[in-house]
Amino acid sequence: MGFEQLVTVDTHEEHLRTVNYLASTARPAIVIAGNGMCAGGRIVNYLKAMLGDTRHNVVFVGYQGKGTPGEAIQLHGPSGGYVELDRERFDINAGVHTAKGYSAHADQVELVEFVTGMKEWPTQIRLVHGEAAAKKVLGNILSRKYSLEKRPLELFIP
Incomplete structure (x- = not known):
């Protein structure tokens, strides 16, 4: 240094x-x-x-x-x-x-955009970090997006 x-x-x-x-x-x-x-x-x-x-x-x-x-x-x-x-x-x-502005955390919109912006959407997603209620909401949003696009998704929220 x-x-x-x-x-x-x-x-x-x-x-x-x-x-x-x-x-x-x-x-x-x-x-x-x-x-x-x-x-x-x-x-x-x-x-x-x-x-x-x-x-x-x-x-x-x-x-x-x-x-x-x-x-x-x-x-x-x-x-x-x-x-x-x-x-x-x-x-x-x-x-x-x-x-402010130094967090490595992404918000809900950024996470959904990250997943749906992939060339190939993952068929399995595990939401393992964050508060239970927030993970549930994010899971619901992802499930709806996948359903609307008629894409398969196995969602795990331990």
């Missing part, structure tokens, strides 16, 4: 030292700690250590699923709320921001 001040953290021990160092000093830092919905992984330690401090900001890039800690931080952070992490309550005093 070409960033002179870039520090990578490879081990769990280094990670914990870094969290403690950043939480106890006023040094500026940008921490990139990915874990989707803030439900596990290294991000949880950073959040526990820093959410209560107004000097810090949390920037979400992308979607946070319903009922996840990430969604709770997005919803309640701006109003000085709290989030539960590992069954413990943490007040949110840090700034909370969401950068």
